[in-house]
Amino acid sequence: MNRSTIKIRLMKADDFGAVVGIDEKVLKIPRPGYYEVKFEKLLRSKDYLPVSLVAEDEAGTVVGFIMGELYIGEYGISQEEATLDTIGVDPSCRHKGIGEQLINEFVDHLRNVGVRKINTLVAWNDSKLIHFFSANHFSPSKTINLERNI
Numbered sequence: 059m060n061r062s063t064i065k066i067r068l069m070k071a072d073d074f075g076a077v078v079g080i081d082e083k084v085l086k087i088p089r090p091g092y093y094e095v096k097f098e099k100l101l102r103s104k105d106y107l108p109v110s111l112v113a114e115d116e117a118g119t120v121v122g123f124i125m126g127e128l129y130i131g132e133y134g135i136s137q138e139e140a141t142l143d144t145i146g147v148d149p150s151c152r153h154k155g156i157g158e159q160l161i162n163e164f165v166d167h168l169r170n171v172g173v174r175k176i177n178t179l180v181a182w183n184d185s186k187l188i189h190f191f192s193a194n195h196f197s198p199s200k201t202i203n204l205e206r207n208i
């Protein structure tokens with residue numbers, strides 16, 4: 059497998075199992091409920107533009123995905139900021155540029171519909187993921203998340 063044999067395409071309902079499978083390999087726990095909600099929103103909500111993509115190898119196997127949200131709202135006006143919720147590449151297919159290809163296509167899609175900024179959240183101590191996003195031109199925002207346990 060090399061970069062040129064990877065195809066990036068829009069995510070569809072049939073990709074559910076592959077996405078949950080990659081996520082489970084990454085996090086070591088299955089999260090089908092989390093993805094059921096996300097797929098429902100992605101495929102049925104009129105308020106969100108579908109900006110979720112998958113990477114397929116030459117055999118048509120899904121080896122990575124990226125999911126985000128662009129809220130359009132009731133008047134169909136797209137916003138200038140979108141969210142990147144989750145990205146995952148099958149551990150056996152990493153370091154081949156698939157993550158970068160997913161980010162680049164994701165950014166191109168959003169730029170074409172008028173988005174000017176993409177937000178994402180990363181655990182502060184996930185240095186590998188922070189390094190990956192930094193290499194893909196993400197930088198710390200000027201706001202910080204606050205929380206309080208109750």
Ligand SMILES: CC(C)(COP(=O)(O)OP(=O)(O)OC[C@H]1O[C@@H](n2cnc3c(N)ncnc32)[C@H](O)[C@@H]1OP(=O)(O)O)[C@@H](O)C(=O)NCCC(=O)NCCS
Nearest residue numbers: 081084144145146147152153154155156157158187190193
């Ligand atoms: C972060 C993640 C998406 C990166 O995917 P990837 O396909 O390995 O990404 P890339 O190949 O574009 O880049 C990774 C590294 O490989 C390097 N690389 C890319 N192409 C390469 C090639 N042909 N040869 C050698 N190295 C290469 C990149 O330079 C990069 O190196 P760096 O880490 O030193 O910057 C992947 O590691 C992942 O899924 N991590 C878990 C994310 C997570 O926790 N998600 C939440 C739940 S799904």
